[in-house]
Amino acid sequence: MDLSDIFNKATRSRIFVDRSYLRPDYIPKELPHREEMINGMGMILAAALSGARPSNIFAFGMTGTGKTAVAKYVTSALIEHASKIKTPTPIAVKLINTRENDTSYRVLAEMAAGVNLKVPFTGLSVAELRARVINALKNKSIIYIVILDEIDSMIKKIGDSFLYQITRMNEEIGPSQMSLIGITNDIQLSDNLDPRIKSSLDDEQIFFPQYKAEELQDILSQRAAMAFLPDALDEDVIPYCAAIGAREHGDARRSLDLLRRAGEIAERKGKDRVTKEDVEEARESLDNDRIIDAIKSLTFDSKVLLLVLAMNRLKGKEKLTSGELYAGYEGIMDEIKGQSLTERRLTELVNFLEMSNLISANLISEGRGGRTKHIQLKTEPKRVLQSLADDPQLGDIVNMIRGSYLA
Ligand SMILES: Nc1ncnc2c1ncn2[C@@H]1O[C@H](COP(=O)(O)OP(=O)(O)OP(=O)(O)O)[C@@H](O)[C@H]1O
Numbered sequence: 001m002d003l004s005d006i007f008n009k010a011t012r013s014r015i016f017v018d019r020s021y022l023r024p025d026y027i028p029k030e031l032p033h034r035e036e037m038i039n040g041m042g043m044i045l046a047a048a049l050s051g052a053r054p055s056n057i058f059a060f061g062m063t064g065t066g067k068t069a070v071a072k073y074v075t076s077a078l079i080e081h082a083s084k085i086k087t088p089t090p091i092a093v094k095l096i097n098t099r100e101n102d103t104s105y106r107v108l109a110e111m112a113a114g115v116n117l118k119v120p121f122t123g124l125s126v127a128e129l130r131a132r133v134i135n136a137l138k139n140k141s142i143i144y145i146v147i148l149d150e151i152d153s154m155i156k157k158i159g160d161s162f163l164y165q166i167t168r169m170n171e172e173i174g175p176s177q178m179s180l181i182g183i184t185n186d187i188q189l190s191d192n193l194d195p196r197i198k199s200s201l202d203d204e205q206i207f208f209p210q211y212k213a214e215e216l217q218d219i220l221s222q223r224a225a226m227a228f229l230p231d232a233l234d235e236d237v238i239p240y241c242a243a244i245g246a247r248e249h250g251d252a253r254r255s256l257d258l259l260r261r262a263g264e265i266a267e268r269k270g271k272d273r274v275t276k277e278d279v280e281e282a283r284e285s286l287d288n289d290r291i292i293d294a295i296k297s298l299t300f301d302s303k304v305l306l307l308v309l310a311m312n313r314l315k316g317k318e319k320l321t322s323g324e325l326y327a328g329y330e331g332i333m334d335e336i337k338g339q340s341l342t343e344r345r346l347t348e349l350v351n352f353l354e355m356s357n358l359i360s361a362n363l364i365s366e367g368r369g370g371r372t373k374h375i376q377l378k379t380e381p382k383r384v385l386q387s388l389a390d391d392p393q394l395g396d397i398v399n400m401i402r403g404s405y406l407a
């Protein structure tokens with residue numbers, strides 16, 4: 001064995017062949033248990049191959065049920081098929097994630113990019129940008145399939161009138177034709193949409209049910225066969241990841257994340273086999289990430305409220321009354337010379353934190369018919385501190401608390 005073999009062997013994974021097969025954006029050659037949705041979407045989009053405009057599609061189902069994967073899978077198969085035969089009209093497809101592109105400008109800029117129209121990142125008015133996209137399509141004569149993914153977050157941010165505008169663009173782009181695929185994991189969205197949008201967007205509806213545990217096992221086994229070395233998984237690893245995903249609304253992404261993280265944990269420990277314990281550890285580590293992300297995305301004042309609760313818990317005081325919590329909040333705001341919110345606003349923030357499952361707040365009866373809220377942190381104080389350590393305004397206080405209580 002020469003030296004480079006030795007070095008290679010030392011760096012070669014004892015767990016993975018290629019972990020990229022477990023990445024959420026990898027689309028496998030087959031999507032088990034989604035035949036019905038694939039064929040349904042395929043039948044609708046097939047119209048494009050003979051030059052007709054496919055009906056708009058509204059695809060909905062809980063997170064991790066394969067909506068984005070199926071839309072990508074079917075449209076890329078469509079394009080591949082179209083490239084082999086002679087279609088009367090060229091077909092273009094663009095997937096736009098409207099959570100990442102969450103302004104009218106950015107959605108239109110993505111639509112432009114999908115037909116190779118160059119537009120500046122900023123600077124034009126939305127009306128001008130829209131006119132340019134329409135003009136480009138007018139001059140092309142194509143069938144343009146636009147996938148608007150995660151439309152619930154776009155609607156939350158900018159309302160649904162822009163979506164209505166997009167559905168109407170089709171009338172102005174002849175001889176080109178546009179089809180929309182709207183995707184959402186907000187099951188109620190369709191009922192809450194403006195009826196005009198609803199009637200134009202959901203010509204066809206495709207529902208994605210939650211995956212059952214056995215279905216998730218098939219999905220995981222398919223990926224695992226490509227991603228892991230033979231015998232790298234204990235036999236109860238896949239069933240366990242699948243069971244956890246199934247319990248959390250049949251979420252394939254959650255199951256895949258667990259499997260990947262468990263593999264990485266085993267690898268870091270220098271093991272050559274992943275066990276159920278590694279999955280357990282993976283679950284904790286993912287939960288930790290999730291909570292940290294949730295805390296980081298809170299408004300500043302909500303962060304201060306959590307910090308007060310975390311600090312008191314470290315001092316040994318589990319529960320605070322609303323009065324104590326607000327006094328602690330005022331104390332920190334004084335210290336950093338910040339402007340305090342009114343009690344009414346703070347009550348709203350407490351309600352939101354409770355809804356986000358970061359705290360619990362119980363109404364407790366006191367003597368003389370009075371009632372007060374007892375508020376308690378639902379996560380480890382050290383997670384709160386970890387999340388806020390690099391906050392520009394709270395970092396110093398966090399480090400002080402860490403120094404006094406966690407040394
Ligand atoms: N039937 C399947 N076979 C193989 N992989 C799948 C299948 N369904 C989902 N996946 C994988 O699970 C992950 C989540 O799927 P996807 O992104 O399509 O979910 P989604 O329904 O779009 O969720 P969200 O609403 O959160 O966007 C992806 O990595 C995807 O490749």
Ligand SMILES: [Mg+2]
Pocket residue numbers: 067068069149150
């Ligand atoms: Mg998706």
